[in-house]
Amino acid sequence: MILVVGGAGYIGSHLVKELIKTKEVVVLDNLSTGFRSLVDNKALFVEGDIGNVEVLNRIFTEYKIEAVMHFAANSLVGESVKNPYKYYQNNVSSTLNLLNTMIRYNVTNFIFSSTAATYGIPDVDIIDESTSTNPINPYGKSKLMVEEILEDFSNAYSLNYVILRYFNAAGAHNSGDIGENHNPETHLIPIILRHLLGETESISVFGTDYNTEDGSCIRDYIHVTDLSSAHILALNALLDKKVERSTYNLGNGLGYSVKEVIKTCENVTKRKANVIETERRLGDPARLVASSTKIFDELGWKARYDLESIITSAWKWHSQNKL
Template sequence: MAVLVTGGAGYIGSHTVAALLERGESIVVLDNLQQGHKEALLGGKLYVGDLRDADVLDQVFTENQIDSVIHFAANSLVGESMKIPGKYYHNNVYGTLCLLEKMQEYGVGKIVFSSTAATYGEPENVPIDEHDRTLPTNAYGETKLAMEKMMKWFDTAHGIKWISLRYFNAAGAHESGKIGEAHNPETHLIPIVLEAALGKRPHISVFGDDYDTADGTCIRDYIHVSDLADAHILAVDKLRSGAESAVYNLGNGQGFSVNEVIEIARQVTGREIKEVVEPRRAGDPAKLVASSQRARTELGWNPGRNKLEDIIASAWSWHLNNPDGYSK
């Protein structure tokens, strides 16, 4: 039996594929390579195609004995989602519908979903608990919440069990040094800061310095990408054991402001990093930090790479050796 990883050639997907390979799983990857890279795959059987293409899904499910699915494939840029919400509904929500319908058709009853803590919107409590209100402040978070609700009803109607993992910012690189974070364009804070340290951009833009935080800049939770990969695999194991559907937050329990991330990057790299304050971006809450107590208790998740200095150092090593990302 095989695990299907949608979006498996992407950043978090490729690290999850690497972790699955390390434990001897048979892996099938479906990725349209919109943001993914063939070079990021350390193994597995790759199908290049789109979730919305029924013929591609038929091929994947007929040619392989799929036991469970880990679903990463989605557009994920907050700013873009506020400008082109239709793109996010079509790719994220409709794409997930196509996947769930094929899972139903072929009798695949387990899916782990890469969600987002952006489903909570402006939080009621910090750190955020799984029982807190979900009221997204951007279209990206809204589509992820819609995907979760869709899975709930497919479970009710067809018995497809699901685990949704809600988290914020993945960062860092694989310990082998073979894979890391490479987006074009890059929008994530830590790689952008490191690009500035490399001289690939003149400065780092700080979007707003008047938030209700200690230094006025947004606070976010950062998790090493390999710890996230481990959580997705633990969730697969949980479903394989016969567990009911559930939602889990993933976080390190400690938030860092944009200014703090930049300062730690300066210390790690030993380089000057210029910052320029710009207007706020639409849909950005001031402080987002998730509690992962439930995931630790019920999934047995124990992230071991949670020092921000170490996360940034692993990312810096990757960027130094791969300044142009996956150049091919």
């Protein structure tokens, strides 16, 4: 059985929906940002927190856990700057509780959901796993701390792990059953789509004078189903002992500008956005694009969905689940 912590959240719920096709799954989520309704009913569900040792002990006692997949992090950059304690408490301290419980119950396979925020503001256009990690906010720092903890645990306790650093998760499951529902919403594609549904008066483009093709920032967007497939490949590689410890970027390798994303949203929805161009935001690099060559070479994974496919799936979800 596979334990998925944070499996009621956006990315975790999409992973669970794919994972239950081949594995027995138990989901642990405190529902602070996740939704019980997103968890497929074929998975077992436990409401609780990874910071609660009693809950963890109960799960590891009742179920024969083969591996743990960790999505239960706080992930808002701005909030992490204002409330770093929350991020170090949940993302680092509570993860230590989880890892310590795994070691005590002799569970040694771990998939960690990490982030491009560990790189900070790199000085390269295409980021690969050898790019220096220099996070600039507590969120990115907390993720990098866990990555370093995993290396130490691997050396000391023979923990096997895969770290997946992904860039901008987007889109919704093609079934239309589950999708992206954050409050507050900070991701570009749902912000645009909610605007096109009439929920906001306008959308903003922060900076139009970057050294890019159209002057707006370029980011790497990846369909959440592509993320799920990468996690499953990584899990199977661990269970089959093909990988002991590795770190992989997950991205499309291309990158799309803010203006390009807005235009594609307009084309998919057949609606016109009210766009306000404004000043740059502090700390926004012009281009953040991932190289996923390593995971392709080692596990055979690459992104399948392009920007239009991502937005089409997201529009199906948002138009059916208007807030």
